[in-house]
Amino acid sequence: xxxxxxxxxxxxxxxxxxxxxxxxxxxxxxxxxxxxxxxxxxxxxxxxxxxxxxxxxxxxxxxxxxxxxxxxxxxxxxxxxxxxxxxxxxxxxxxxxxxxxxxxxxxxxxxxxxxxxxxxxxxxxxxxxxxxxxxxxxxxxxxxxxxxxxxxxxxxxxxxxxxxxxxxxxxxxxxxxxxxxxxxxxxxxxxxxxxxxxxxxxxxxxxxxxxxxxxxxxxxxxxxxxxxxxxxxxxxxxxxxxxxxxxxxxxxxxxxxxxxxxxxxxxxxxxxxxxxxxxxxxxxxxxxxxxxxxxxxxxxxxxxxxxxxxxxxxxxxxxxxxxxxxxxxxxxxxxxxxxxxxxxxxxxxxxxxxxxxxxxxxxxxxxxxxxxxxxxxxxxxxxxxxxxxxxxxxxxxxxxxxxxxxxxxxxxxxxxxxxxxxxxxxxxxxxx
Numbered sequence: 001x002x003x004x005x006x007x008x009x010x011x012x013x014x015x016x017x018x019x020x021x022x023x024x025x026x027x028x029x030x031x032x033x034x035x036x037x038x039x040x041x042x043x044x045x046x047x048x049x050x051x052x053x054x055x056x057x058x059x060x061x062x063x064x065x066x067x068x069x070x071x072x073x074x075x076x077x078x079x080x081x082x083x084x085x086x087x088x089x090x091x092x093x094x095x096x097x098x099x100x101x102x103x104x105x106x107x108x109x110x111x112x113x114x115x116x117x118x119x120x121x122x123x124x125x126x127x128x129x130x131x132x133x134x135x136x137x138x139x140x141x142x143x144x145x146x147x148x149x150x151x152x153x154x155x156x157x158x159x160x161x162x163x164x165x166x167x168x169x170x171x172x173x174x175x176x177x178x179x180x181x182x183x184x185x186x187x188x189x190x191x192x193x194x195x196x197x198x199x200x201x202x203x204x205x206x207x208x209x210x211x212x213x214x215x216x217x218x219x220x221x222x223x224x225x226x227x228x229x230x231x232x233x234x235x236x237x238x239x240x241x242x243x244x245x246x247x248x249x250x251x252x253x254x255x256x257x258x259x260x261x262x263x264x265x266x267x268x269x270x271x272x273x274x275x276x277x278x279x280x281x282x283x284x285x286x287x288x289x290x291x292x293x294x295x296x297x298x299x300x301x302x303x304x305x306x307x308x309x310x311x312x313x314x315x316x317x318x319x320x321x322x323x324x325x326x327x328x329x330x331x332x333x334x335x336x337x338x339x340x341x342x343x344x345x346x347x348x349x350x351x352x353x354x355x356x357x358x359x360x361x362x363x364x365x366x367x368x369x370x371x372x373x374x375x376x377x378x379x380x381x382x383x384x385x386x387x388x389x390x391x392x393x394x395x396x397x398x399x400x401x402x403x404x405x406x407x408x409x410x411x412x413x414x415x416x417x418x419x420x421x422x423x424x425x426x427x428x429x430x431x432x
């Protein structure tokens with residue numbers, strides 16, 4: 001294959017390469033013959049559809065699919081031939097003078113990190129265990145989730161459920177303009193704005209109260225955002241929680257047919273240990289990442305890759321804000337600029353992890369992929385269905401494999417770096 005590579009910048013390259021035209025036509029012809037053998041087209045017997053009809057019906061689509069595959073293969077071969085380490089995805093377009101199947105790929109390469117000595121890193125390794133106290137706390141949370149409510153006549157206190165009617169006054173404006181808004185919350189749950197929940201403490205049924213509430217600047221109701229508002233509250237019902245006993249009926253409701261307390265606690269321990277393992281890996285990933293960033297901060301990163309990462313981070317942040325009900329105004333074209341530093345760090349760590357894996361010939365451990373997949377599946381009611389979903393979805397499986405490979409490299413780095421052990425309680429460990 002004839003390949004030429006130009007240097008456009010420190011990390012940007014332009015490659016010209018060509019595809020063999022005879023191979024393109026050969027593969028297309030082969031695909032069309034395969035289709036012809038099983039095609040069912042009205043007016044023709046199966047397997048007897050004329051080649052011209054097959055070409056008219058499927059030729060364009062097949063040619064596009066084959067060309068895409070050959071482009072990927074040709075570019076990959078050219079990259080290996082030139083011993084290049086690609087960063088991000090290339091932009092491939094037909095060459096201007098296309099007398100043959102010639103293409104131009106513009107891409108960025110992995111920077112030269114020099115000697116990567118992970119033994120110089122100093123990583124804090126957090127350690128934690130699941131205790132009986134943690135299991136007790138989880139059981140209390142499960143009881144809270146299954147609680148029932150009894151109406152009471154006393155004043156509301158933290159933990160009580162309160163049904164409330166509200167209306168608000170901002171200057172001369174009343175919201176709603178007529179009538180009231182009705183809602184309900186368990187005081188302390190955060191279902192309503194915390195200051196409003198706090199104002200409900202002490203109210204009895206049919207009692208009213210005026211509370212001055214200061215709302216944040218990004219509050220979802222534009223009229224309230226960044227202002228102090230007079231909120232009129234009236235409790236229409238107050239209920240206290242009634243927690244279920246941890247008996248066989250309660251335990252069976254969580255899928256444990258025996259209703260046995262010991263088995264219930266063992267299952268909870270397994271779930272908490274799985275959650276703890278993920279939390280400790282997240283902490284270790286962050287620790288290793290911070291050390292890599294500090295050690296290689298001076299290395300130039302591929303600018304287009306960093307910008308694309310920043311734009312993705314901006315989109316994710318905006319989408320998350322929308323899901324949370326926060327007011328989102330017009331989004332400026334340069335919204336990603338505020339994420340450039342974080343994006344650069346993320347790209348730096350990602351490229352370093354990949355380079356460490358390549359230099360040390362680290363390979364994906366299929367056993368670890370299976371274990372991780374089974375751990376994920378075990379959190380669902382039908383684990384086998386989740387496993388089959390991963391096995392039948394190439395994109396989902398690829399994402400899982402990338403995650404596992406990154407964790408393998410992080411473990412490999414941490415094992416060889418200088419490290420300090422830091423014990424944590426379970427609750428501290430899972431608090432990110």
